[in-house]
Amino acid sequence: MLTSRDPDDLSAADGRNRPAPPLRWRAVLVWLIGITAVLVVTGLVLGRETRLAPFLIVVPALIAGRGTVRQTAVASVWVTVVIAASLFDTPMGTMGADAAVVVFAVLFNGLSVARAAQRVHRETEIARLRSAAAALQRQLLRPFPLVTDQLLVHGLYQPVEEDSRVGGDVYEVVASPFGSRVFIADVQGKGLPAISAAFAVLSAFREAAVTEPTLTAVVDALEEAVLRHNSFAAQVGERERFVTALVLGVDSEQEVQVINCGHVAPLLLHSEGAGPVLDADPCVPLGLDSLAPEPRTVEWFSFPHEGTLLLCTDGVTEARDPSGAFYPLEERAVTWGGILPKDVPAALYRDLRHHTAGTPTDDTALLVLRRRSGLGM
Incomplete structure (x- = not known):
């Protein structure tokens, strides 16, 4: 897809x-x-x-x-x-x-x-x-754009689909009584078992996003879903997996809340350039909460109406060129603040493919968030 x-x-x-x-x-x-x-x-x-x-x-x-x-x-x-x-x-x-x-x-x-x-x-x-993997992924993930009362979300999802290298990147945007909940995640590992784990955590998010009043409760539900999946996987000889994830809560206020579970941090694009929005270190990935010295905490950051928020998986940040250099996302994102949000995914993927000489080796998933009020809607 x-x-x-x-x-x-x-x-x-x-x-x-x-x-x-x-x-x-x-x-x-x-x-x-x-x-x-x-x-x-x-x-x-x-x-x-x-x-x-x-x-x-x-x-x-x-x-x-x-x-x-x-x-x-x-x-x-x-x-x-x-x-x-x-x-x-x-x-x-x-x-x-x-x-x-x-x-x-x-x-x-x-x-x-x-x-x-x-x-x-x-x-x-x-x-x-x-x-089979492509058909399953089409059933898992909704096509762009995704719209809620607060957000208009464009994006891109390109699985590798090469032998067993297809991965478990997932995303979702849900309108809830508590505002818009945004989710992007990357399951450790490749192949159909990774897609199975992705389905488990995605289903848990879709349910918890509309029933849990706090973002920490949503993430707790995702943690339980990963643990349950690992328990069932162990019974059939599959190895346990963890999931890096980013969960955001967006309402009418300028401040946005986020819990970063070991995921790539978001970037804020604006007319002057681009930059990170999080100061704290990421929390542990989903499935590893028992190893964390402290509970996961919510971080707040400013998401102005005229700004564009970029979320992605490590298929972007860990893409390498033929010499082994990683893709410089923050450096390249500086030039995207002046283009339309709907054009950012294509621009990023074109540049990513050029960086990797046309051969990305991991799934590529990204979301481009814009407040609907910032678009005059």
């Missing part, structure tokens, strides 16, 4: 996650006929006995890495026939060795076909996993 992005962003990201296309039959035939012709012509020109086995026998194995099972089988038959034909007119005394070469070619080519079948089966399973 991807939102608030231009068509170029969408095509580039999809191309990154899409597996390499299979070989075309034309390419397979060019490989087979071309390599065979080169070896035969080389043997004739040099006036030497043409021994194709040491060279041709690797062709089916190469095709097995990208081609279909049928393409690999055709290449195997071709190679075996050519090798047998090249040995047809050899001296009688070498028939035993020639037969051994043909048998070896048959066995090796059979292994190539088996390898192609195994690879195709694995790719099918990966595609099924990607499809």
Whole structure:
């Protein structure tokens, strides 16, 4: 699921996650006929006995890495026939060795076909996993923009969807009797188990956000949800997980309350630039409250009507360029204060993709919050 992005962003990201296309039959035939012709012509020109086995026998194995099972089988038959034909007119005394070469070619080519079948089966399973994960995430997360009485929220969510690397980033904005509650979180680990934990904590937030009068009570409910999930996961042999999260309470007042459970701190964008809004150190992530020396506490900060608040997961801040340098979010955010809030997600993701040379390796999730009164609504 991807939102608030231009068509170029969408095509580039999809191309990154899409597996390499299979070989075309034309390419397979060019490989087979071309390599065979080169070896035969080389043997004739040099006036030497043409021994194709040491060279041709690797062709089916190469095709097995990208081609279909049928393409690999055709290449195997071709190679075996050519090798047998090249040995047809050899001296009688070498028939035993020639037969051994043909048998070896048959066995090796059979292994190539088996390898192609195994690879195709694995790719099918990966595609099924990607499809299931993407469908589940679409059910978990609502599309942008998200609107409450106090907030207009744009954003972006781009899962990696690469093998088992799909992660557990989640977000939600809920209108409650106590104002707007905002939630963004990142589950430790990857794969479907991480999505399962994300579903547990997201469901707990949606319920607690509208029933609990205080933000600390909401976070306590999230802590209990993570502990319950870890308890059930342990019964089936899954490891325990923790969740970094940011929970905000926004009402008509300028001051906003937040509890930071080990998450990336928010940034306030304004016409003069951008900067952090929290002074205190983060509390422990959800699921680790028993290790904390003190209870989690609420911090307050100013969210003016003309400001824009940016929340994100560590898929943004921990993205690295080819040299290993982290993405400088605060430095880059200075230039986004003057653009429309709905355009910030696309601008950030374009810059992030450029920083990582087009290959982000973790989920990317971000929310861009603007007060509706600040938009004249």
